[in-house]
Amino acid sequence: MWEYTDKVKDHFMHPRNVGELKDANAVGETGSLNCGDALKLFLKVDENERIVDASFMTFGCASAVASSSALTEIIKGMTLDEAAKVTNGDIADYLGGLPKEKMHCSVMGKSALQKAIADYRGIQIMEKPGEMVCECFEVTDLEIIDAVKANGLETTEDVTNYLKAGGGCGKCLDRIEEVIASVKAEG
Amino acid sequence: MNVIYTDNNATTRVADEVIEEMLPFFGGFYGNPSSMHTFGDRVGKKIRQARQKVADLIHADPDEIIFTSCGTESDNSAVFSALNARPDKKRIITSNVEHPAILNLFKFLRDKKGYDVVLVPVDKKGDLDLDLLYDSLSDDTAIVSMMWANNETGVIFPIPEIAEKVTEKGILFHTDAVQAAGKIPIDVRAAHVDMLSLSGHKIHAPKGIGVLYVKKGMKFFPYLIGGHQEKGRRGGTENTVSIIGLGKACELAEQHLPIMNTQVKELRDYLQNKLLEKIPGVSVNGDLENRLPNTLSIGFDAVEGESILLMLDKEGICASSGSACTSGSLDPSHVLMAMEVPFKSAHGTIRFSLSHYNTKEEMDHIVKTMVSAIETLRAMSPFWKDGKLV
Numbered sequence: 001m002w003e004y005t006d007k008v009k010d011h012f013m014h015p016r017n018v019g020e021l022k023d024a025n026a027v028g029e030t031g032s033l034n035c036g037d038a039l040k041l042f043l044k045v046d047e048n049e050r051i052v053d054a055s056f057m058t059f060g061c062a063s064a065v066a067s068s069s070a071l072t073e074i075i076k077g078m079t080l081d082e083a084a085k086v087t088n089g090d091i092a093d094y095l096g097g098l099p100k101e102k103m104h105c106s107v108m109g110k111s112a113l114q115k116a117i118a119d120y121r122g123i124q125i126m127e128k129p130g131e132m133v134c135e136c137f138e139v140t141d142l143e144i145i146d147a148v149k150a151n152g153l154e155t156t157e158d159v160t161n162y163l164k165a166g167g168g169c170g171k172c173l174d175r176i177e178e179v180i181a182s183v184k185a186e187g
Numbered sequence: 188m189n190v191i192y193t194d195n196n197a198t199t200r201v202a203d204e205v206i207e208e209m210l211p212f213f214g215g216f217y218g219n220p221s222s223m224h225t226f227g228d229r230v231g232k233k234i235r236q237a238r239q240k241v242a243d244l245i246h247a248d249p250d251e252i253i254f255t256s257c258g259t260e261s262d263n264s265a266v267f268s269a270l271n272a273r274p275d276k277k278r279i280i281t282s283n284v285e286h287p288a289i290l291n292l293f294k295f296l297r298d299k300k301g302y303d304v305v306l307v308p309v310d311k312k313g314d315l316d317l318d319l320l321y322d323s324l325s326d327d328t329a330i331v332s333m334m335w336a337n338n339e340t341g342v343i344f345p346i347p348e349i350a351e352k353v354t355e356k357g358i359l360f361h362t363d364a365v366q367a368a369g370k371i372p373i374d375v376r377a378a379h380v381d382m383l384s385l386s387g388h389k390i391h392a393p394k395g396i397g398v399l400y401v402k403k404g405m406k407f408f409p410y411l412i413g414g415h416q417e418k419g420r421r422g423g424t425e426n427t428v429s430i431i432g433l434g435k436a437c438e439l440a441e442q443h444l445p446i447m448n449t450q451v452k453e454l455r456d457y458l459q460n461k462l463l464e465k466i467p468g469v470s471v472n473g474d475l476e477n478r479l480p481n482t483l484s485i486g487f488d489a490v491e492g493e494s495i496l497l498m499l500d501k502e503g504i505c506a507s508s509g510s511a512c513t514s515g516s517l518d519p520s521h522v523l524m525a526m527e528v529p530f531k532s533a534h535g536t537i538r539f540s541l542s543h544y545n546t547k548e549e550m551d552h553i554v555k556t557m558v559s560a561i562e563t564l565r566a567m568s569p570f571w572k573d574g575k576l577v
Contacts, residue, residue, distance in 0.1 A: 002493075012494070012497065013501070015567060018566065018567045019566070019567070029569070031532050033489070033530050033534070033570055034530040036491060036518075036530075036534045037491065038569055038570070039569075040569040056567075056571040058567055058568070058569070059489060059490065059491060059567060059568040059569055059570050060491050060494070061491050061492075061493035061494055062493055062497050064491070065494065065567065070300055136518065167518070168518045169518075
């Protein structure tokens with residue numbers, strides 16, 4: 001059984017801000033049924049680019065639900081510029097930490113948030129820039145490089161914990177190792 | 188809070204009768220069964236009785252029973268013995284839905300030892316592709332190992348038929364019967380199996396005791412090399428207390444077999460039908476006509492297994508999931524993937540596995556809890572809208 005903090009359990013059993021936000025003017029979606037988790041984030045942003053309301057719909061495990069719930073609490077009241085600086089580590093910290101195997105749930109929160117911000121600003125996020133590394137979970141080398149740098153990841157296992165990459169068929173594990181090595185080589 | 192235990196394919200409650208049988212041997216009767224004194228032989232005698240009871244459950248001779256530490260040790264011992272007995276043969280065959288004790292061993296033998304491993308696939312109902320299995324039997328084949336019943340879905344493989352076809356070609360046959368024992372009748376003699384694995388804790392004995400049946404006359408190479416215990420086939424001082432408990436558990440398993448296939452099966456069917464009736468978007472995994480009587484693998488569209496389990500857990504209900512999130516791996520279980528269960532329900536699959544300790548009241552409580560859990564989770568799922576999958 002996972003060792004979830006009381007805060008994670010609380011946010012899972014009593015999630016905040018669940019459901020579709022009827023007057024949302026920004027939406028960010030990430031994940032899929034196949035992946036085993038997905039998050040749809042709704043924002044209501046006022047004319048000063050301040051997030052006045054946020055809600056979510058999540059398919060996934062307890063930590064995915066808790067991360068989504070925490071995210072909505074964190075970003076309410078922030079400006080979009082402030083929200084853009086929220087990291088997956090902030091989400092995990094807000095919950096008193098996540099088991100390392102579940103860090104990808106916090107990454108999912110950050111990803112949905114970035115997409116919602118881009119949606120509001122009318123910026124087209126290029127679908128998946130970079131070279132596809134993990135076919136099972138559709139993770140590119142650029143995403144891996146970002147996560148390795150941001151979180152100081154050392155091993156393929158770390159990358160799987162944060163991005164799920166390599167957690168399916170395992171065919172890409174060698175390639176992930178190369179990407180980690182390239183980041184290390186850059187210093 | 189009362190515990191409702193429906194995770195009996197994971198482990199079972201140690202029967203009160205088993206505990207009673209074992210207790211004296213934790214205390215005053217600590218002798219070594221191999222000793223030449225009467226004090227030690229009080230334990231020795233109980234072990235001989237236990238060996239007889241284990242043999243009776245599977246219609247074997249006591250001499251054919253080797254006590255091990257667990258099902259995994261039994262599986263490993265059987266396979267390594269076969270490879271030692273047939274050192275010039277390089278093909279080994281199993282299914283792609285085996286327990287990790289076999290599947291990971293075969294992958295190790297393939298990747299590190301160069302064996303030609305055939306993983307026989309199953310169809311969408313979880314039934315084995317028998318034609319492919321029979322076609323892959325070659326002169327170069329050392330062993331075929333096939334589970335008798337699947338731990339996740341309860342699907343039963345036709346072991347007597349397979350064993351006959353395999354052994355008539357002179358190929359060794361092993362079956363992992365850990366899930367089948369105590370749930371369906373097992374007759375090693377009628378089924379032509381050379382080796383068979385059992386585990387104590389799946390049949391109301393304690394954890395840490397297993398059995399390997401090895402057919403009389405078959406050359407056996409020990410896995411644990413040591414003293415004369417188990418007639419030199421498994422070194423190490425016997426786990427006396429657990430062996431004595433296992434003997435009692437096998438006696439009880441034999442007695443409970445009819446109940447398993449009436450009362451327990453009816454409870455399982457009741458649970459299954461109520462869940463199907465009360466919750467939309469639900470599918471049962473596995474061959475419904477060819478399943479262990481106690482097992483229900485059931486998938487709920489658009490929700491994830493771990494979340495369901497935690498909601499059940501809050502009500503004291505113990506079950507397990509076929510999804511990954513519980514094990515650390517991220518794909519649905521290899522069994523559900525092999526059966527091509529669609530992702531929409533594979534991630535939301537729950538396994539309930541019953542025992543004769545369960546009651547109808549417990550099933551009603553599970554149904555009530557499931558209805559509310561699925562409703563709550565679907566209300567927050569982006570893939571469920573207006574009563575259906577989107």
